[in-house]
Amino acid sequence: DAMVIQNPRYQVTQFGKPVTLSCSQTLNHNVMYWYQQKSSQAPKLLFHYYDKDFNNEADTPDNFQSRRPNTSFCFLDIRSPGLGDAAMYLCATSRSSGGRLETQYFGPGTRLLVL
Amino acid sequence: RKEVEQDPGPFNVPEGATVAFNCTYSNSASQSFFWYRQDCRKEPKLLMSVYSSGNEDGRFTAQLNRASQYISLLIRDSKLSDSATYLCVVNRGGYQKVTFGIGTKLQVIP
Numbered sequence: 001d002a003m004v005i006q007n008p009r010y011q012v013t014q015f016g017k018p019v020t021l022s023c024s025q026t027l028n029h030n031v032m033y034w035y036q037q038k039s040s041q042a043p044k045l046l047f048h049y050y051d052k053d054f055n056n057e058a059d060t061p062d063n064f065q066s067r068r069p070n071t072s073f074c075f076l077d078i079r080s081p082g083l084g085d086a087a088m089y090l091c092a093t094s095r096s097s098g099g100r101l102e103t104q105y106f107g108p109g110t111r112l113l114v115l
Numbered sequence: 116r117k118e119v120e121q122d123p124g125p126f127n128v129p130e131g132a133t134v135a136f137n138c139t140y141s142n143s144a145s146q147s148f149f150w151y152r153q154d155c156r157k158e159p160k161l162l163m164s165v166y167s168s169g170n171e172d173g174r175f176t177a178q179l180n181r182a183s184q185y186i187s188l189l190i191r192d193s194k195l196s197d198s199a200t201y202l203c204v205v206n207r208g209g210y211q212k213v214t215f216g217i218g219t220k221l222q223v224i225p
Contacts, residue, residue, distance in 0.1 A: 033213075040123070042202065042215040043159065090158055103149070104204075104213070106158040 003027050004107035006091050012113045013081050021076040021110045023091030032074040033104065034066060035090040043090055049074060050096065078112075086114045116141050119205050121216035128223055132193050136219045138203030139185040148186045149204040150177055153218060159202055162188075193223045 005024045013019040035043035047056045049068045065077040091107040120139045128134045148165035165177040165186050176189040203216035
């Protein structure tokens, strides 16, 4: 049973055309993350939510925004995709208690192609 | 110095061999450690957490050396299905301070 679901699995967009990637989870985890992973590179954390609290990584471009309307859903908005934004975007969830990281569960990812 | 460093490989080993990977971390305050496996064009999946006392899961053994600031993963009796990239993950404390290594690519050959 899928626990972290990402849609779409593949997304093609045009240079500068806004795109939204979605993530949903059935684990009821309080923390949700968005990572960007380019070929042969480590997943790079863009931002995360602890409940409704949004936490941006310092080097995440302003072009990337996120929304978490409820516990189950989280969205990644790329306002003006550039060619350099082509990557796999991974959503992950975890349960955090007492400030300690529990295991992260990843969705299958959305592969973004920018033309 | 990178926060988490791994040899990207590839490590090409014959079936049945034993192979070990190391991952070094720079922050001595790091608290928890994990090994994830990532198949080509797929998402990372947890292989095992790494405990201070070391832990074993079947053919896989993970160890932590705090003094030298590295974790290791040992795979015994390698199978073709073990071919993947193995990502080291370090948590510096709290749910948000998570850093991935670049991963070590393992190719098990018949």
